[in-house]
Each structure stands twice: as C-alpha cells, then as structure tokens.
Amino acid sequence: MTKVPYEVYTEDVEALSVLSPDGEVINKDKMPALTDDQLKELMYRMVFTRTWDDRAVNLGRQGRLGFYAPVSGQEATMIGSEFALQKEDFVCPGYRDIPQLVWHGLPLYQAFLYSRGHQHGGQIPEGVNVLMPQIIIGAQILHATGIAMGFKLKKQQNVAITYTGDGGSSEGDFYEGLNFAGRFKLPVIFFVQNNGYAITTPFAKQTAAKSIAHKAVAAGIPGIKIDGMDVFAVISAVQEAAERARKGEGATLIEAVTYRFRPHSLSDDASKYRSKEEEGQWNEKDPIARLAKYLEKKGLWTEEDTLRVREEAKATVNEQIKKAEQTEKMTVPGLIDSMFEVTPKHLEEQKADFE
Amino acid sequence: MAQMNMKEAIRDAMRVELNRDPGVLIFGEDVGNVGGVFRVTEGLQKEFGEDRVFDTPLAESAIGGLAFGLGVQGFRPIAEIQFVGFIFEALDQIVVQAARLRWRSGGRFNAPVVFRTPFGGGVKAAELHTDSLEGLIAQSPGIKVVIPSNPYDAKGLLIASIRDNDPVFFMEHLNLYHAFRAEVPEGEYTVELGKANVVREGSDVSIITYGLMVHTATKAAEQLEKDGIKAEIIDLRTVSPIDIDTIVASVKKTNRAIVVQEAQKSSGVAAEVIAQINEKAILHLEAPVLRVAGPDTIYPFAQIEDTWIPTPARVIAAVKKVMEF
Ligand SMILES: Cc1ncc(C[n+]2csc(CCOP(=O)(O)OP(=O)(O)O)c2C)c(N)n1
Numbered sequence: 077m078t079k080v081p082y083e084v085y086t087e088d089v090e091a092l093s094v095l096s097p098d099g100e101v102i103n104k105d106k107m108p109a110l111t112d113d114q115l116k117e118l119m120y121r122m123v124f125t126r127t128w129d130d131r132a133v134n135l136g137r138q139g140r141l142g143f144y145a146p147v148s149g150q151e152a153t154m155i156g157s158e159f160a161l162q163k164e165d166f167v168c169p170g171y172r173d174i175p176q177l178v179w180h181g182l183p184l185y186q187a188f189l190y191s192r193g194h195q196h197g198g199q200i201p202e203g204v205n206v207l208m209p210q211i212i213i214g215a216q217i218l219h220a221t222g223i224a225m226g227f228k229l230k231k232q233q234n235v236a237i238t239y240t241g242d243g244g245s246s247e248g249d250f251y252e253g254l255n256f257a258g259r260f261k262l263p264v265i266f267f268v269q270n271n272g273y274a275i276t277t278p279f280a281k282q283t284a285a286k287s288i289a290h291k292a293v294a295a296g297i298p299g300i301k302i303d304g305m306d307v308f309a310v311i312s313a314v315q316e317a318a319e320r321a322r323k324g325e326g327a328t329l330i331e332a333v334t335y336r337f338r339p340h341s342l343s344d345d346a347s348k349y350r351s352k353e354e355e356g357q358w359n360e361k362d363p364i365a366r367l368a369k370y371l372e373k374k375g376l377w378t379e380e381d382t383l384r385v386r387e388e389a390k391a392t393v394n395e396q397i398k399k400a401e402q403t404e405k406m407t408v409p410g411l412i413d414s415m416f417e418v419t420p421k422h423l424e425e426q427k428a429d430f431e
Numbered sequence: 432m433a434q435m436n437m438k439e440a441i442r443d444a445m446r447v448e449l450n451r452d453p454g455v456l457i458f459g460e461d462v463g464n465v466g467g468v469f470r471v472t473e474g475l476q477k478e479f480g481e482d483r484v485f486d487t488p489l490a491e492s493a494i495g496g497l498a499f500g501l502g503v504q505g506f507r508p509i510a511e512i513q514f515v516g517f518i519f520e521a522l523d524q525i526v527v528q529a530a531r532l533r534w535r536s537g538g539r540f541n542a543p544v545v546f547r548t549p550f551g552g553g554v555k556a557a558e559l560h561t562d563s564l565e566g567l568i569a570q571s572p573g574i575k576v577v578i579p580s581n582p583y584d585a586k587g588l589l590i591a592s593i594r595d596n597d598p599v600f601f602m603e604h605l606n607l608y609h610a611f612r613a614e615v616p617e618g619e620y621t622v623e624l625g626k627a628n629v630v631r632e633g634s635d636v637s638i639i640t641y642g643l644m645v646h647t648a649t650k651a652a653e654q655l656e657k658d659g660i661k662a663e664i665i666d667l668r669t670v671s672p673i674d675i676d677t678i679v680a681s682v683k684k685t686n687r688a689i690v691v692q693e694a695q696k697s698s699g700v701a702a703e704v705i706a707q708i709n710e711k712a713i714l715h716l717e718a719p720v721l722r723v724a725g726p727d728t729i730y731p732f733a734q735i736e737d738t739w740i741p742t743p744a745r746v747i748a749a750v751k752k753v754m755e756f
Contacts, residue, residue: 143557193555193733211559213489219548246488275446277466348465406735411728426726429745
C-alpha cells in the first residue's frame with residue numbers, strides 16, 4: 077500500500093559534526109584524511125582570511141573599497157569547501173564568496189578592484205575556474221547547473237560548486253537549479269551557508285521548512301545538514317559530494333549552519349535585528365579557535381604562528397590594495413569598446429561625448 | 432507644513448494611506464522590522480502591525496505574484512523590490528501578469544498595485560543596484576511609470592499611485608532620498624498621474640527631463656541664464672503615460688528642445704518624447720531635438736559613474752548646439 081503523506085515533513089535532521097568545540101575529533105568515520113602540511117595550510121588560509129576581512133572592513137570605512145560583504149565566522153564553510161575541491165572544479169559564487177575565489181586562484185588585488193567598481197576585477201585569469209561574484213541572488217545556482225552539464229557532456233570528472241545563503245534558498249532560481257540537477261544527474265554541489273539572516277530577515281521568517289536540507293527531497297537529490305563552524309565537517313561533506321558527482325551519481329545539497337560575526341554589509345547595523353547574547357554564543361563556536369585547539373594539541377600550531385600569519389596577511393593586503401589603487405582607471409570610451417567584439421557605429425559615435 | 436526629505440515624504444504617503452484604507456498593505460524583503468535597506472518604511476510595522484506591513488522571504492517573483500493575487504482580492508498592495516536590478520526576477524509578474532490583468536479579464540479583475548523600487552546612480556552602489564530601467568517598463572502596456580524629483584511630488588504622486596486602480600511602477604532615485612528637504616503638506620493630497628510640471632519658465636529652449644536630471648538641468652539652466660539663454664524645464668513626473676500636451680505647449684513657445692535622461696540613450700523615454708514631439712509639433716521646431724543620456728553601455732561599475740551620468744556641462748553643450756543650429 078502506498079502511504080499518502082498528509083503530514084508535513086517535520087522530522088529534524090541532525091547536523092553532521094566532526095570536531096567538538098574543544099578541538100576533539102568526535103566522529104572518526106567522517107574525519108577527512110589530511111596530511112600535517114594540509115592541516116597547517118588550512119589553518120593558514122583561515123587566519124589569513126580573517127585578517128584580510130578585518131582589513132577590508134577598515135579599508136571600506138576609509139573609502140578605499142566599495143561594496144564589501146564581511147565574511148568573519150564563515151571561514152570554515154568558505155575555505156573548507158574550496159579546500160575539498162580540485163583546481164579544475166568550477167566555483168560559482170554569490171557576492172559574499174570572495175575567499176573561495178581567491179583561494180581558487182583569483183589574485184587578491186582583482187577582488188579589491190571588483191569591490192572598487194573596476195571592470196578588471198571581473199577579468200578572471202585563464203585557467204582559474206571561477207565566475208565573478210554574483211549580485212542577483214540565485215542566478216549563480218543555475219549557472220552552476222549549466223557548467224556541470226558541460227563537464228558531463230565533455231566527460232570530464234569535475235564538479236561545479238555554487239554558494240548561496242539561507243535567503244537565497246527562497247528564490248525560484250534555487251528550486252529550478254536543484255530540479256534540473258536532479259533531472260539531468262549533474263555533477264554539482266549546492267552549498268547553502270545558512271548564517272541565520274538574509275540581511276535583517278531571520279531564518280524563522282524565511283521558510284517553514286525544518287531545514288534547508290529538506291528542500292533536496294523535492295528535487296530527488298540527497299540533502300544534508302552540517303555544522304558550518306566545523307571545518308572538518310565541511311571538508312568531509314564536500315569531499316563526499318564531489319566523489320559522488322565524479323562517479324556520475326549526481327548533485328548534492330549541503331546546508332551548513334554558520335554565522336557571520338559582522339553585519340550583512342558595511343552599510344548595515346546588525347544591532348537593529350540581532351542581540352548581543354546571540355552574537356556572544358556564536359563567538360564561542362568560532363571555527364578558527366576550534367581548529368586551533370585541535371592543531372595545538374597535535375603540536376602543529378602555536379599562538380606565534382597565528383601572529384606570524386596575521387602580519388603576513390596584513391602586508392599582503394597592503395600590497396594588493398596598493399596594486400588595485402594603482403591600476404589604471406577605467407574610461408567611458410574604454411567601457412564602450414568593451415561592449416561588443418566589434419564596436420557598432422552608433423557606439424563609436426557616442427564616444428565623442430566623452431573625449 | 433513640515434520639512435521633509437524625499438524618503439520621509441514617501442514614508443508619510445504610505446502612513447497616510449495605511450491609515451485611510453485598511454486594504455493597503457506593504458511587503459517586501461526587510462521592509463518590516465527594520466524598515467528596508469533605506470529605512471523608507473521604518474516604524475510602519477510597529478504602527479500598523481505585522482499583518483499590514485511585513486517581511487517576505489527572498490523571492491521577487493513571489494513578491495510580484497503576491498501583489499497580483501492580493502489585488503485580485505481587492506487589496507491595495509505596495510510591494511517593494513529592494514533594488515531596481517532585481518525587478519528582472521519579477522518581470523513576468525509585473526509587466527505580463529499585473530499589467531495585463533484588466534485587459535485579459537475583460538475588466539472583471541484589476542491589479543491596483545504599486546511596485547516601489549529605488550534606482551539611479553551616483554552613489555557608488557554595487558552592480559545592478561542603480562540602473563535606470565524606466566524605459567523597459569514604460570514600453571509595457573498596462574502599467575504606469577512614475578518618477579518623482581522632489582519630496583512634495585513624491586508624496587502626492589505615491590498617494591495617487593496607491594489610489595489608482597491600475598498597476599503603477601514607482602521609482603525612487605537613490606540620490607534624492609536625502610538630497611534636500613522641502614515643504615510637504617500634512618495629511619492627504621495627490622499629484623495627478625500623467626501630468627508634467629513646468630519647474631522653470633523660459634523662452635529659448637525646452638529641457639524635458641525627470642527624476643534626478645531635473646536638478647542637473649536646473650544647474651545647467653542657471654549657468655545658461657548667465658549666457659543670456661532662458662531655458663524652460665519640464666519635469667515629466669510620469670514617464671508612462673507622457674504628458675505631451677505640456678511638452679507641445681512649451682515647444683510652441685521656445686521652438687527648441689532637448690531631452691535629458693540618466694538612462695542609456697537608445698529606445699528609451701527620451702526617444703519616445705522626441706517621437707511624440709515630431710508627431711505633434713514638428714512645424715514649431717527650429718532645430719532637431721537632441722538627447723543627453725548615458726551611452727549605450729552596461730551601467731558602469733562605480734568607478735566611472737560620475738563621468739557616465741549626464742552632467743550640467745553636457746546639458747549646456749546640447750542646448751548650445753540646438754541654439755546655434
Ligand atoms: C535577486 C536579488 N534580490 C535581492 C537582493 C538584495 N540582497 C542582497 S543580499 C540579500 C540577503 C541575502 O541573504 P542570504 O541569501 O541569507 O545570504 P547572506 O548575505 O546571509 O550570506 C538581499 C535580499 C539581491 N542581491 N538579489
């Protein structure tokens with residue numbers, strides 16, 4: 077007999093966790109196999125990114141950057157997920173997902189140029205498989221399904237990963253992307269960073285679904301929920317999804333529960349919609365502190381290492397922002413010439429107004 | 432009378448209508464608790480409750496469709512699309528579904544809805560937050576497109592839009608929200624939709640424009656006056672439908688005209704204004720009507736928007752060209 081599902085699917089799903097807040101591996105089966113060097117590299121990237129984020133916020137306040145969406149708190153989801161991939165895999169980001177682009181190969185000064193509203197910021201170097209940050213929430217999810225189909229048709233064993241937030245999971249594009257990926261069995265990973273808020277709107281007002289992972293059910297693909305402050309859980313989940321994708325087993329939806337320590341963007345005041353207590357509770361789950369505890373116990377990392385990486389990151393950011401500032405300014409005639417392969421006559425004429 | 436900036440005037444219009452008509456509802460992304468990213472609806476949820484002023488999930492097509500459905504049910508929804516570039520996600524609901532409802536249902540249903548959206552450049556916002564997309568909507572039959580240039584008009588036009596029984600696309604220039612304060616009457620008043628405003632009288636040339644460009648044109652006119660050229664400025668206020676009668680009356684007086692718009696040059700509102708002048712007043716013209724507009728490129732990234740957006744200097748150059756023709 078078929079069971080008619082009259083009931084709302086309300087069963088909660090447990091979030092996958094590998095590392096405890098005090099730095100112990102509590103789920104050995106899911107612990108990714110990483111060498112000591114890889115572990116140190118992972119930590120390096122997370123500390124570097126945190127420092128860069130701090131600097132970027134200051135640079136934004138000084139007017140040296142344009143639009144910038146802070147990332148602190150989300151280092152495990154951003155850096156862990158990229159870390160689990162191969163260089164040929166394709167990254168399709170939202171506006172906040174700049175660290176994934178940089179660690180996948182986009183030069184940092186170009187990320188700054190993008191923020192400063194310079195076209196060259198989006199000129200991805202040859203061989204770097206990333207798209208520009210996407211402003212339209214959800215559009216990148218559909219791009220990833222197309223790119224994934226390209227891998228499949230070319231019989232290339234690579235995956236596309238795409239990121240959005242809990243808010244983004246409400247867009248029509250999200251459902252359309254999941255459904256296509258399910259229907260065509262595409263090698264794509266939908267990675268939702270559920271940081272609890274879409275600008276000011278809390279998760280509880282975003283959806284009545286018990287979790288975002290539940291949304292995979294309707295698309296006929298696996299959906300899992302993970303602790304997004306636990307970088308090992310992130311790596312494990314993405315590696316597993318990527319493996320399945322490479323074997324031709326199709327797409328996966330991953331919901332990572334995380335938090336952004338800062339407001340949505342530099343022009344936003346988080347105290348209007350979230351409490352100090354809440355922020356404090358999440359501070360205790362800081363993904364960097366958690367990994368540091370694990371590494372310190374293994375003798376792979378010390379406080380001095382953190383300080384050294386911070387200094388290095390500051391120096392690099394200074395050098396890269398200078399490079400961005402020294403890049404030749406755009407011009408309207410240059411903009412006109414970049415519209416088409418061959419500039420049409422009416423646009424040639426319009427240049428006269430700007431010369 | 433109170434002094435208000437455009438943002439406060441728009442909020443006041445919504446407050447007046449929420450008070451007057453229980454069918455008025457406000458919704459969109461982040462509009463409730465904190466009052467939207469520009470705080471235009473700040474305080475309204477507290478005052479009128481969550482049933483009337485509420486946040487929606489992040490989904491523009493659903494916001495557009497919700498407005499449509501509530502309109503069918505006799506409500507007067509004011510749906511906010513957070514930034515203009517995101518209307519594309521809702522375009523089917525706005526220009527296909529809402530704009531065609533009266534016609535498709537033979538008058539059985541109508542969509543008395545207002546879509547409010549900020550637009551316009553000069554504030555170094557991120558990509559797609561600033562484009563001037565009024566021409567795109569204006570080309571769609573069945574929906575009016577309103578663009579205020581000052582606080583007084585903004586309040587009166589918005590109240591008129593909310594009371595209008597057809598869909599209205601109401602565009603608020605980002606650079607005008609806080610630009611200046613002006614006298615705004617308390618309580619109810621309307622500014623008629625489809626009626627232009629002669630904001631400055633002159634006898635030598637008509638400058639037809641709207642939105643932020645009214646202020647750019649005014650700066651140009653002040654400069655031109657010093658050179659002995661008296662420019663008349665017409666603020667369209669509604670770019671669909673266009674008030675051609677006011678334009679023709681002005682052209683009959685000045686015999687010369689230019690049209691200024693922030694949007695890209697081709698196929699937009701300026702082109703439409705010039706076509707209508709040709710149809711109705713060509714024999715009164717002493718010179719071709721010129722356009723001052725953005726070039727036909729993607730709206731530029733922030734770095735060069737100040738050069739890209741029409742400046743008073745470009746307006747002056749165009750006026751001199753038609754004067755010397
Ligand atoms: C289609 C579209 N609608 C609205 C916006 C404006 N907007 C930018 S970020 C944001 C909230 C996104 O929240 P979420 O997806 O949870 O991501 P988070 O910023 O929290 O990482 C909104 C509404 C946009 N960029 N694109």
